[in-house]
Amino acid sequence: MGTDFVQFSLTPILIGTFAAIACALPGNFLILRRQALIGDAISHVVLPGIVVAFLVTGAVAAIPMLIGAAGAAIVAVILIETVKRLGRIEPGAAMGVVFTTLFAAGVLLLEQTDTSSVHLDVEHALMGNLESLIWFRATGWDSLLDPAALATLPPELGRMAAVCALIVGLMLVFWRWLKIATFDEGFAQALGIPAAGLGFGLVITAAVAAVAAFDAVGSIIVIAMFICPPAAARLMTNRLAAQVWWSVAFATVSAVLGYVLAGYGPLWFGGQNALSAAGMIAAVSGVILGLAVLFGPHRARVGAGRADASG
Amino acid sequence: MTPTPVTIAAEDGQARNPALPTPESALAMRGMTVSYGEKPAVFSVDATFPAGAMSAIIGPNGAGKSTLLKASLGVVPRLSGAVTVFGTPIEKARDRIAYVPQRASVDWDFPTTVIDVVQMGLYRKVGLLGRLSGAAAQQARTCLDRVGMADFADRQIGQLSGGQQQRVFLARALVQDADLYLLDEPFAGVDAATERAIIDVLKLLKSEGKSVVAVHHDLATARGYFDHVFLINVRRIAEGPVETTFTAENLNATYGGRLSATHVDELTLTGGAA
Numbered sequence: 001m002g003t004d005f006v007q008f009s010l011t012p013i014l015i016g017t018f019a020a021i022a023c024a025l026p027g028n029f030l031i032l033r034r035q036a037l038i039g040d041a042i043s044h045v046v047l048p049g050i051v052v053a054f055l056v057t058g059a060v061a062a063i064p065m066l067i068g069a070a071g072a073a074i075v076a077v078i079l080i081e082t083v084k085r086l087g088r089i090e091p092g093a094a095m096g097v098v099f100t101t102l103f104a105a106g107v108l109l110l111e112q113t114d115t116s117s118v119h120l121d122v123e124h125a126l127m128g129n130l131e132s133l134i135w136f137r138a139t140g141w142d143s144l145l146d147p148a149a150l151a152t153l154p155p156e157l158g159r160m161a162a163v164c165a166l167i168v169g170l171m172l173v174f175w176r177w178l179k180i181a182t183f184d185e186g187f188a189q190a191l192g193i194p195a196a197g198l199g200f201g202l203v204i205t206a207a208v209a210a211v212a213a214f215d216a217v218g219s220i221i222v223i224a225m226f227i228c229p230p231a232a233a234r235l236m237t238n239r240l241a242a243q244v245w246w247s248v249a250f251a252t253v254s255a256v257l258g259y260v261l262a263g264y265g266p267l268w269f270g271g272q273n274a275l276s277a278a279g280m281i282a283a284v285s286g287v288i289l290g291l292a293v294l295f296g297p298h299r300a301r302v303g304a305g306r307a308d309a310s311g
Numbered sequence: 312m313t314p315t316p317v318t319i320a321a322e323d324g325q326a327r328n329p330a331l332p333t334p335e336s337a338l339a340m341r342g343m344t345v346s347y348g349e350k351p352a353v354f355s356v357d358a359t360f361p362a363g364a365m366s367a368i369i370g371p372n373g374a375g376k377s378t379l380l381k382a383s384l385g386v387v388p389r390l391s392g393a394v395t396v397f398g399t400p401i402e403k404a405r406d407r408i409a410y411v412p413q414r415a416s417v418d419w420d421f422p423t424t425v426i427d428v429v430q431m432g433l434y435r436k437v438g439l440l441g442r443l444s445g446a447a448a449q450q451a452r453t454c455l456d457r458v459g460m461a462d463f464a465d466r467q468i469g470q471l472s473g474g475q476q477q478r479v480f481l482a483r484a485l486v487q488d489a490d491l492y493l494l495d496e497p498f499a500g501v502d503a504a505t506e507r508a509i510i511d512v513l514k515l516l517k518s519e520g521k522s523v524v525a526v527h528h529d530l531a532t533a534r535g536y537f538d539h540v541f542l543i544n545v546r547r548i549a550e551g552p553v554e555t556t557f558t559a560e561n562l563n564a565t566y567g568g569r570l571s572a573t574h575v576d577e578l579t580l581t582g583g584a585a
Contacts, residue, residue, distance in 0.1 A: 177434075177439060185386075186381065
């Protein structure tokens with residue numbers, strides 16, 4: 001299966017893995033800050049941004065769409081803050097109001113405009129097109145060393161890898177600040193760390209991950225990867241660094257196993273059609289979270305050991 | 312009209328009264344106003360906390376005690392006001408300040424250990440990417456030892472009792488090796504042994520020439536613990552040495568008659584012996 005695998009499965013698996021890791025990394029901090037929903041919000045509001053970018057440029061081009069999506073994400077973050085301040089309501093409700101409204105606006109825009117000639121529809125927005133990101137020119141593993149074949153790799157791969165590398169770099173550089181500002185924002189501010197700017201930067205980073213991943217894998221994976229791997233990882237350890245490593249491992253396992261199960265699973269059971277890879281990846285991450293809830297070593301962490309430590 | 316001293320005012324763009332913040336004051340605030348909604352939580356407060364002393368910020372619930380402290384540090388935004396630490400604008404004196412927030416202000420379920428929390432006190436010194444040296448790590452353990460928590464270094468913080476959590480926060484402030492320690496309700500909800508341990512550490516700091524300012528809610532212990540008090544109820548009520556300022560009259564003014572007369576008499580009479 002060497003040639004087939006390289007041609008049809010290698011690039012989608014890599015793209016899925018990069019997307020999963022890029023989302024899971026900021027997801028760790030979003031969850032600890034009780035902002036997990038913001039990833040959900042961002043991946044929804046990306047839709048109107050992409051539709052508007054399409055309406056303006058008239059073409060399905062990656063760069064304008066990424067800009068449109070990023071713009072929509074920033075508009076959403078500002079709207080959420082505004083609703084929160086002016087309405088004096090809790091953050092979750094503010095996010096819910098903003099992201100459902102913007103997502104609905106995106107769907108309406110999509111339906112009202114003539115996008116039938118291009119590959120831009122609600123299904124694509126949800127599921128992405130991971131299966132179609134294949135490497136036509138590959139003839140086997142040795143294509144990895146062939147410049148001509150490498151040049152025909154799907155552009156999503158390079159983009160997703162770059163975004164993933166950028167996010168890894170940001171996490172490494174700002175690790176201490178993120179840790180202290182997430183644990184104790186007041187203390188961080190007293191140290192002179194720009195905690196508010198850092199929180200905004202984290203949300204923007206999540207938005208960049210969501211936008212890049214949305215382009216390749218759709219919003220279902222994005223939502224699942226922001227929450228499931230970090231939440232499962234939290235149940236495996238009581239150390240932040242270990243939690244982040246676990247989340248990367250879970251994201252990778254979800255992407256690889258999900259893609260393989262979706263592509264080959266039905267065949268093993270005598271089925272004919274492959275399942276949606278994005279759906280299966282998200283489902284695998286959910287199963288991992290379920291297993292962590294049932295068997296994770298620190299699942300009962302809240303209040304654990306307090307009885308023997310009182311006094 | 313006399314020319315204004317532009318050289319002082321121009322540096323950070325903040326108007327300042329050059330006569331008031333002297334190096335003898337550890338912490339000085341001018342015109343502090345903070346508002347969370349339409350009603351101000353702190354209104355036009357001037358305060359001066361002497362260097363080398365233990366000072367308490369005292370007032371009823373909702374009087375703006377913690378808000379005043381947090382606003383001076385920039386943890387909550389202030390509508391107006393200037394803050395100096397040892398005569399320097401606070402933004403330029405952050406290395407000289409250690410802050411102990413309210414214990415309840417953080418999530419103790421955060422995935423980290425006791426020693427890791429203490430080392431957060433070194434983050435300003437080591438920067439974003441600088442290595443935590445062995446000496447720094449040893450320093451963190453020494454500070455844990457000073458608050459009697461050395462045996463808990465590798466515990467997950469969620470496993471600590473309230474008093475132990477407060478001691479860890481104090482150790483994190485100690486490792487900063489500051490000149491001014493700002494504590495927000497350090498004795499709230501802690502056991503008697505912890506309260507004693509904390510006050511011992513604070514008195515030791517004072518004997519080393521450090522300055523301490525604490526938000527304090529327990530009137531019964533104020534006289535025994537502190538040298539200087541600042542009474543607040545949204546506005547400044549009174550400030551000065553505890554002997555002359557912590558009086559029945561001032562307390563009644565601060566608490567708006569909510570303390571019974573016998574209660575106040577008891578405090579001012581027996582408090583001195585505490």
